[in-house]
Amino acid sequence: MTLILHKMGDRIWKIIKTISDMYEIDLERFKHRRPFELLVSVILSQRTSRENVRKAMERFTRRFKSVEDVANARLREIEAAIKPAGIWKMKAKRIRNIARQLLKLEGGLDSILKSPYPEARKILASMEGVGPKTADVFLMAARNEPVLPIDTHIFRIMRRLGVADEEDDYESLRLRLEKETPPEMRMKAHLALIDFGREICRARNPRCSECPLAGICSSRRKT
Ligand code: SF4
Structure with missing residues (x-):
């Protein structure tokens, strides 16, 4: 059981790290707003x-x-x-x-x-x-609260990659991802995951041939 949990933790970290590294994220974008x-x-x-x-x-x-x-x-x-x-x-x-x-x-x-x-x-x-x-x-x-909010893109990505299932809700998935993501990386991870969901792992026609996680994704399209 512990081994399975470790494996899931490693998987989540690999996903978060890979996707966060794909995007230049402007973390100052919220600063100018009241x-x-x-x-x-x-x-x-x-x-x-x-x-x-x-x-x-x-x-x-x-x-x-x-x-x-x-x-x-x-x-x-x-x-x-x-x-x-x-x-x-x-x-x-x-x-x-x-x-x-x-x-x-x-x-x-x-x-x-x-x-x-x-x-x-x-x-x-x-x-x-x-x-x-x-x-x-x-x-x-x-x-700059160190949370990793979950939106529909993040839910879809995590379901496809075997990190979330139908039993999960907002809280369970948020806590699972936060457990594996250092606090200072959570904002970047949240924003990068949304970009990834909009551009690559789209709801319709995901671009699996361009996805760096295709090798660990059982939902990848075979075309
Ligand atoms: S392989 Fe396809 S379905 Fe899987 S995470 Fe990548 S884009 Fe999404």
Whole structure:
């Protein structure tokens, strides 16, 4: 049993290391954003490309200057600003709800960012529209929290490579990957895995012939 666990640990590390080494990742990309903008960009990034998020954030930050602005805005104004990010009706509602909830919270986002990880995550995840993944990505981006958030790309890659199965959920897979990934590498690993999922191990037509992990992947396409 111990041997099997060791083997799984080695496998995870090989996957994380190989994929992290494939990409030049700009770890400073979140630095220029204020915390509320970061939270909005995490909400906007659901089911869309980075380019669409960039366009939507440009419009959003031009129109809204504070949490109060957003909390008091009409939904259709927020919708118009974030349109390039897609599913704007749902996202606009979520963003305004979050802004309103933050205004009720003493110290707002700053106080959350000063709290220890379990508490910060609990407060964020208790807000309507913020789940554990959004909370983790936000904390990772806003204060370099050493977490390795799991998105749909990472789930798919890990399933194909035999690291995750149907029994797994967000928490079990996150903890499994974090156990094998040094804290200082987790942000890079998260971002590199997403790039790999978008470019190589795509949901449809994965590019297995270009994949450096094809030799250990039983899901590889034989073509
Ligand atoms: S071999 Fe194909 S399915 Fe397997 S990890 Fe690589 S791209 Fe994904």
